[in-house]
Amino acid sequence: MRIARFVRTVAPLLFLVGLAAAQSAPPDPGAGPDGSVPIGSASVPYSRFASPEARAFFPKMLAEGAKAPPITAPIEQSRVFYDRMNSDRAARMEKLYPVKIASTRIAGVPVDVVEPAQGIVAANRQRVLINLHGGAFLWGAHSGGLVEAIPIAGVGRVKVITVDYRQGPEHVFPAASDDVVAVYRELLKQYKPANVGIYGCSAGGVLTGETVARLIRDKLPVPGAIGMFCAGLTPLEGDSAYIAPPLNGKAIPQAPLKLEDLPYFKGASVADPMVFPANSPQILAKFPPTLLVSGTRDMLMSAAIQSQTLLDQAGVAVELRLWDGMWHSFFSDPELPESKDAYRVIWRFFDRHLGH
Numbered sequence: 315m316r317i318a319r320f321v322r323t324v325a326p327l328l329f330l331v332g333l334a335a336a337q338s339a340p341p342d343p344g345a346g347p348d349g350s351v352p353i354g355s356a357s358v359p360y361s362r363f364a365s366p367e368a369r370a371f372f373p374k375m376l377a378e379g380a381k382a383p384p385i386t387a388p389i390e391q392s393r394v395f396y397d398r399m400n401s402d403r404a405a406r407m408e409k410l411y412p413v414k415i416a417s418t419r420i421a422g423v424p425v426d427v428v429e430p431a432q433g434i435v436a437a438n439r440q441r442v443l444i445n446l447h448g449g450a451f452l453w454g455a456h457s458g459g460l461v462e463a464i465p466i467a468g469v470g471r472v473k474v475i476t477v478d479y480r481q482g483p484e485h486v487f488p489a490a491s492d493d494v495v496a497v498y499r500e501l502l503k504q505y506k507p508a509n510v511g512i513y514g515c516s517a518g519g520v521l522t523g524e525t526v527a528r529l530i531r532d533k534l535p536v537p538g539a540i541g542m543f544c545a546g547l548t549p550l551e552g553d554s555a556y557i558a559p560p561l562n563g564k565a566i567p568q569a570p571l572k573l574e575d576l577p578y579f580k581g582a583s584v585a586d587p588m589v590f591p592a593n594s595p596q597i598l599a600k601f602p603p604t605l606l607v608s609g610t611r612d613m614l615m616s617a618a619i620q621s622q623t624l625l626d627q628a629g630v631a632v633e634l635r636l637w638d639g640m641w642h643s644f645f646s647d648p649e650l651p652e653s654k655d656a657y658r659v660i661w662r663f664f665d666r667h668l669g670h
Contacts, residue, residue: 358561361610361639365651368639375641376563385450389483393453400457400646404464407648411468415460421496424478426456428463430471438472441509441668442501444537445476446494446525448516448544448643451578452481461646462515465653470661475501479521482578488588490578494525499534507535508669513605513660515643516614519545520573523621526601527591536602539667541660543607544614544642547624548592549573549584552616561611562641570613592621598628605633605663607656609640631667635659 360369378399383391412431419425443466447459459476467474477497480489494512501510514522519542529536555570574584587594591601604625608618618634625632637644637652645653 364639396453400461404460407464421500423493426476428467428474435471443474443511446514446518446521448518451517465657469657487582491528508538510537511539511664513541515543519543523547530600539603541605546617546621548617554615558613601630603631603667609637611641
């Protein structure tokens with residue numbers, strides 16, 4: 315009887331309260347004919363799935379990034395800024411992952427050879443990883459490469475060779491691909507293709523895909539496995555190109571950055587599968603096992619997701635790993651639990667797919 319009385323008296327009141335609340339709330343904006351959705355001012359909380367360390371670091375990272383010169387600034391300004399940032403990161407990494415670093419040349423191309431200070435484990439003596447640093451095809455030489463090479467060399471107890479490939483604005487496509495292929499060819503004199511891995515972040519991830527496409531076109535053996543981090547095989551489009559900037563405290567862009575707008579790609583064709591391998595399903599079908607890494611606040615997350623879809627459709631063994639709340643190149647800062655997790659995932663992938 316009490317339950318029945320509650321239903322007759324209280325339930326209608328609750329319905330009226332809910333109805334009033336719904337009537338007072340602004341109507342949903344809906345979508346335009348082209349599917350575009352207006353987004354008003356809102357405050358998005360930081361991910362509860364991210365670590366406390368990431369939560370504390372995130373605003374500091376944004377504040378430091380806000381000091382970066384615009385991409386249109388004189389190139390030396392950007393190179394000085396990012397070299398200082400990456401040198402600091404590399405120094406912090408060396409404390410966590412002691413390594414030996416030797417600068418040399420392979421096939422005439424400047425490289426840094428990074429080896430774990432405690433030595434390469436026996437299982438990896440016939441293996442080698444090639445790193446291609448990030449930096450918009452404009453900066454990142456040496457220090458940026460060390461940021462990507464040191465933790466993997468340390469975690470995997472493996473040799474990593476990071477390549478200082480030619481960049482814009484002094485050089486244009488396909489100069490970087492030429493350099494990487496030259497280094498790869500030289501290493502094949504010492505290592506089996508199945509024992510070689512190639513990986514990179516951002517521009518280096520894009521270049522990794524371009525390099526493999528070039529090897530396939532030139533009928534050279536592909537490496538045993540590759541990693542494309544915060545990057546993809548497609549143009550820089552999709553939802554994340556618009557959603558990631560406001561999640562990182564920036565304005566929603568009118569249009570995403572176009573790879574072909576970077577000085578390095580001056581004169582290159584977006585239809586060329588050597589620029590965007592996604593243009594050729596035939597080339598994609600010949601890709602080696604591929605690891606894709608990104609975060610939900612990375613503007614290239616959608617490109618990574620689409621790349622995983624296309625490679626899977628092509629029959630390639632492909633793995634996509636996403637970290638919630640993480641931004642572009644998040645693992646460049648080694649103290650984050652997410653970064654350490656990423657290093658573990660990256661090395662485990664190569665260890666599983668490379669030969670011995």
